[in-house]
Amino acid sequence: MKRVAKPVFFIVALLILFLTFTATFGLKGKNGDNSTTYIKGVSDIRWGIDINGGVEATFSPATTTKATKEQIDSAKAIIELRLTSGNITDYELYTDYNNDRIIVRFPWKNGEKTFDPESAIQELSATSLLTFREGGDYTTTTTGSDGQPVYKTPKGTTATNIILQGSDIKNAKSQMTQDQTTGTSGYEVALELSDSGTTKFATATANLQGKVISIWMDDVRISAPTVDAVISDGKCVITGNFTATEASSLANKINAGALPFKLTTTNFSTVSPTLGKTSLYAMGVAGSIAFALICLFMLFVFRVPGIVAIIALLGQIALSFAAVSGYFPFVPSFTMTLPGIAGIILSIGMGVDANIITASRIKEELWAGKTLDGAIQKGDDNSFWAIFDGNITVIIVALILMGVFGPTNILSMIFGASTTGSIYSFGYTLLIGIIGNFVFGVTCTRLMTKSISGYKFARSKWLYGGAKE
Amino acid sequence: MKVFNIHFFENRKKFFAISLGIMAIGLIFNIIYGTKLDISFTGGAVIKYSYTGTVQQNDVEKIVEDATKKEASVAILENVKSADGSASLNNVSISFAGTNSISLENQQAIAKSLSAKYPSAKFQVVESSSVNPSMGQSFFMKCIAAVIIAFILLIIYIAIRFQKIGGTAAGAMAIIALLHDVAMVYFTFIIFRFSLDANFIAVVLTILGYSLNDTIIIYDRIRENRRLLGPKTPYSVLVNTSINQTFTRSLYTAGCTFSSIACVFIVAAVYGLSSVTTFALPMMVGIMTGCYSSVCIAGPLYVMWENHKAAQRAAEAGSKK
Numbered sequence: 001m002k003r004v005a006k007p008v009f010f011i012v013a014l015l016i017l018f019l020t021f022t023a024t025f026g027l028k029g030k031n032g033d034n035s036t037t038y039i040k041g042v043s044d045i046r047w048g049i050d051i052n053g054g055v056e057a058t059f060s061p062a063t064t065t066k067a068t069k070e071q072i073d074s075a076k077a078i079i080e081l082r083l084t085s086g087n088i089t090d091y092e093l094y095t096d097y098n099n100d101r102i103i104v105r106f107p108w109k110n111g112e113k114t115f116d117p118e119s120a121i122q123e124l125s126a127t128s129l130l131t132f133r134e135g136g137d138y139t140t141t142t143t144g145s146d147g148q149p150v151y152k153t154p155k156g157t158t159a160t161n162i163i164l165q166g167s168d169i170k171n172a173k174s175q176m177t178q179d180q181t182t183g184t185s186g187y188e189v190a191l192e193l194s195d196s197g198t199t200k201f202a203t204a205t206a207n208l209q210g211k212v213i214s215i216w217m218d219d220v221r222i223s224a225p226t227v228d229a230v231i232s233d234g235k236c237v238i239t240g241n242f243t244a245t246e247a248s249s250l251a252n253k254i255n256a257g258a259l260p261f262k263l264t265t266t267n268f269s270t271v272s273p274t275l276g277k278t279s280l281y282a283m284g285v286a287g288s289i290a291f292a293l294i295c296l297f298m299l300f301v302f303r304v305p306g307i308v309a310i311i312a313l314l315g316q317i318a319l320s321f322a323a324v325s326g327y328f329p330f331v332p333s334f335t336m337t338l339p340g341i342a343g344i345i346l347s348i349g350m351g352v353d354a355n356i357i358t359a360s361r362i363k364e365e366l367w368a369g370k371t372l373d374g375a376i377q378k379g380d381d382n383s384f385w386a387i388f389d390g391n392i393t394v395i396i397v398a399l400i401l402m403g404v405f406g407p408t409n410i411l412s413m414i415f416g417a418s419t420t421g422s423i424y425s426f427g428y429t430l431l432i433g434i435i436g437n438f439v440f441g442v443t444c445t446r447l448m449t450k451s452i453s454g455y456k457f458a459r460s461k462w463l464y465g466g467a468k469e
Numbered sequence: 470m471k472v473f474n475i476h477f478f479e480n481r482k483k484f485f486a487i488s489l490g491i492m493a494i495g496l497i498f499n500i501i502y503g504t505k506l507d508i509s510f511t512g513g514a515v516i517k518y519s520y521t522g523t524v525q526q527n528d529v530e531k532i533v534e535d536a537t538k539k540e541a542s543v544a545i546l547e548n549v550k551s552a553d554g555s556a557s558l559n560n561v562s563i564s565f566a567g568t569n570s571i572s573l574e575n576q577q578a579i580a581k582s583l584s585a586k587y588p589s590a591k592f593q594v595v596e597s598s599s600v601n602p603s604m605g606q607s608f609f610m611k612c613i614a615a616v617i618i619a620f621i622l623l624i625i626y627i628a629i630r631f632q633k634i635g636g637t638a639a640g641a642m643a644i645i646a647l648l649h650d651v652a653m654v655y656f657t658f659i660i661f662r663f664s665l666d667a668n669f670i671a672v673v674l675t676i677l678g679y680s681l682n683d684t685i686i687i688y689d690r691i692r693e694n695r696r697l698l699g700p701k702t703p704y705s706v707l708v709n710t711s712i713n714q715t716f717t718r719s720l721y722t723a724g725c726t727f728s729s730i731a732c733v734f735i736v737a738a739v740y741g742l743s744s745v746t747t748f749a750l751p752m753m754v755g756i757m758t759g760c761y762s763s764v765c766i767a768g769p770l771y772v773m774w775e776n777h778k779a780a781q782r783a784a785e786a787g788s789k790k
Binding site: 050058099101117118121122265266267268269270271272274275278279281282283285286287289290291293294297301338339342345346348349350352353356357360364385386389390391392393394395396397398400401403404405422423426427430 | 618
């Protein structure tokens with residue numbers, strides 16, 4: 001047998017313990033009042049609405065005619081604006097152009113005392129009120145969830161003097177321009193006004209030349225351009241070093257003010273934060289008991305390979321945590337739901353399969369009269385393909401689960417964007433469990449078993465399931 | 470070392486009887502109670518409130534029907550545990566007849582009338598869900614498509630994989646074992662009167678993968694033993710030996726997986742988390758039958774098939790003489 005150097009056992013075990021510790025608790029530094037997260041731990045996991053409490057709703061236009069893609073985009077832009085200005089983070093927003101649906105899902109804010117899901121949904125889908133106002137004065141400023149300042153509630157003349165309303169706007173679109181002198185290209189928003197709007201705007205721009213006319217959506221200021229010239233033909237542009245996204249976002253918002261339909265809520269579901277907390281706590285308890293049971297079982301039945309299996313299992317669980325928390329910079333964090341946690345617990349049970357297959361084979365070889373080294377070698381060789389085969393089938397299933405319940409994929413192109421995302425993370429944790437099983441249950445286990453069997457104290461065959469010597 | 474020596478093939482009739490018996494019971498339940506699809510598939514609405522004190526089921530039902538002008542049924546669940554512990558709450562769950570979703574305004578009206586009738590009960594929405602029928606149906610179609618795709622992929626995998634281990638016959642038996650497991654999971658939902666929802670799809674798919682894994686490991690051993698024992702060994706001996714050799718592993722793995730998901734079930738049941746228990750219980754059943762079908766159904770069936778073919782060949786050879 002190719003011997004593995006003795007210290008390898010301790011090196012692998014320490015590495016796994018390090019991974020487990022950091023993946024569980026994360027690494028955080030304190031610099032005065034600011035704590036910086038270097039490595040994300042379990043407390044940084046983004047929980048889904050079934051754990052954090054939250055709202056999921058599907059909005060559709062209240063018309064029988066089909067909405068255009070631009071109209072749906074505008075409606076989406078408004079919902080997005082309301083979410084960010086309401087400082088709601090972690091929201092998910094999908095559109096389904098074929099079926100005229102906008103699906104929004106967001107967790108309940110931390111520390112929110114009153115739980116009023118009905119109003120929260122209504123506020124998001126309320127008919128938007130677009131206004132053009134004199135000046136750009138605001139009462140309060142807060143920071144939105146996208147990090148940008150949010151200017152709220154017009155004040156003074158800005159509050160009283162409304163120049164245009166949503167119905168005065170015919171169309172807004174973003175377009176590319178080229179600076180005449182420098183030749184650099186940029187983006188701007190072109191507005192087209194209705195007849196009534198044209199008259200009103202001509203008067204206002206004549207009075208307010210050089211001053212600000214601000215644009216408001218509901219209670220939030222979305223733009224505050226300065227009037228450069230009198231606009232009498234009902235066509236104007238808003239410039240201001242926009243990027244392509246900024247320009248189209250502003251155009252979408254302005255269009256939403258002139259949407260010909262109201263949004264109705266066709267689907268909604270809500271979960272209270274208390275229920276979610278209870279669920280999370282319960283799953284934590286269940287996971288710990290399951291882990292303890294399996295450790296005891298492996299230890300009593302397989303002895304030394306059992307200890308190895310426990311260390312490998314720790315590594316596998318740590319990998320699952322790491323894969324959802326955003327521990328590795330290249331794996332984005334993942335919204336974790338109850339079925340996702342069930343997936344981790346299930347893979348604790350399935351995860352020892354690789355160890356069980358290998359350890360059983362070693363035991364068989366020992367009873368067949370092989371030497372310890374020979375038995376370990378033979379056990380490893382004989383069991384690899386069985387483990388590999390078994391895992392392939394579960395990988396196929398996990399991928400399909402992710403496909404069906406995931407946000408966007410081939411199936412959702414046929415059947416529309418999905419409303420139920422909680423099973424998605426079950427597929428994901430199942431998949432990670434299998435990958436972890438290969439890394440830890442196969443590779444690390446083999447390294448550790450071979451290296452520990454080099455120690456004198458660990459050379460008794462009994463320790464590997466053989467007969468007492 | 471303890472080696473099992475169970476006569477799986479000789480006891481096949483018992484195993485088939487057990488499986489068919491359970492399916493028959495499931496079928497009877499199915500005929501009596503029908504198949505309940507969850508509102509996430511059909512459309513419809515349910516709301517669950519928590520409250521303190523006592524409320525009358527009839528009163529709540531009447532309030533809800535007055536507020537929404539819709540037929541509703543009310544179930545009261547008392548002493549639900551929560552994580553912050555001390556006081557356990559009571560829950561009332563309202564489900565509406567039909568497959569139409571209810572509007573936000575309806576839901577607000579219900580909350581308002583309930584608080585008016587029971588000012589001190591502190592009604593709070595625990596969870597609510599209202600699904601539009603057409604969206605439910607398209608979600609249902611998507612789930613069915615997923616199960617079909619999974620089945621096709623697994624059959625392709627079986628076809629490739631079993632070329633080496635027993636060929637078409639073995640592959641066909643593996644598929645029968647899979648269908649057996651799907652039926653068992655389905656009947657678990659029926660017998661416990663859980664409505665079929667996304668959890669059902671998740672459990673079915675997981676069990677498909679899990680059970681096939683078990684079956685493949687047994688057939689792998691059969692192939693290995695065919696080399697070791699020689700071609701003269703009868704199929705019944707070959708298969709029995711192989712199953713017994715892998716039986717320890719099958720038991721251990723099923724036991725570990727079963728006990729970890731059983732922990733989830735027990736804890737979730739204590740805390741009254743129905744969305745978790747309706748997932749964990751069928752999963753427990755599925756893991757048992759996944760292991761059982763590989764050992765007690767797929768193996769003996771395979772022997773029967775090969776014996777049947779051998780008998781046919783012998784008969785043909787006999788008639789030619």
